[in-house]
Amino acid sequence: MIEQDKEIEKVKIRVPKWFKNKNQINSRILLSFLELYEEDGSVMIENVEHRCGVKTFKTNFQQMHNFGKRNHAKVFEIEENNVYLWEPVKEFILNEYRSSKL
Numbered sequence: 815m816i817e818q819d820k821e822i823e824k825v826k827i828r829v830p831k832w833f834k835n836k837n838q839i840n841s842r843i844l845l846s847f848l849e850l851y852e853e854d855g856s857v858m859i860e861n862v863e864h865r866c867g868v869k870t871f872k873t874n875f876q877q878m879h880n881f882g883k884r885n886h887a888k889v890f891e892i893e894e895n896n897v898y899l900w901e902p903v904k905e906f907i908l909n910e911y912r913s914s915k916l
Contacts, residue, residue: 817881818902821888825839825903831904833914839874840886847890847897848911857897 832841846866854896863871871904879890879900891898899907 818862821881822902824885824887825889825900826906829889829903829907829910833910839868839870840878842868843871843875843878844889844907845911847899848907851899858895859892860895862897 828840829844832844833840835841835900838847843862843866847857847862850861850865859875862875868874874886875890877884877886879892879897881888889899889903891900898904
């Protein structure tokens with residue numbers, strides 16, 4: 815299995831749990847991003863950091879946009895100072911998010 819496929823599977827396992835446990839740091843970061851995304855469609859890193867109010871934001875966010883054995887799960891892409899959902903899991907995350915709000 816290639817690295818991208820492993821990462822997609824990791825996202826599919828972890829993200830639903832994040833939406834169930836909204837106090838978890840990864841949950842707070844992802845939910846903050848999604849709230850900003852719904853408001854504007856364009857999201858800057860510092861706005862996510864400010865909204866979620868997590869002291870360890872930089873460390874945790876790093877683990878949410880990098881590939882790696884010990885990362886939290888790659889859900890973000892960064893381009894300059896803008897944050898996007900990683901394209902291979904974008905629809906999955908948005909569907910899970912919508913379902914969690916029902």
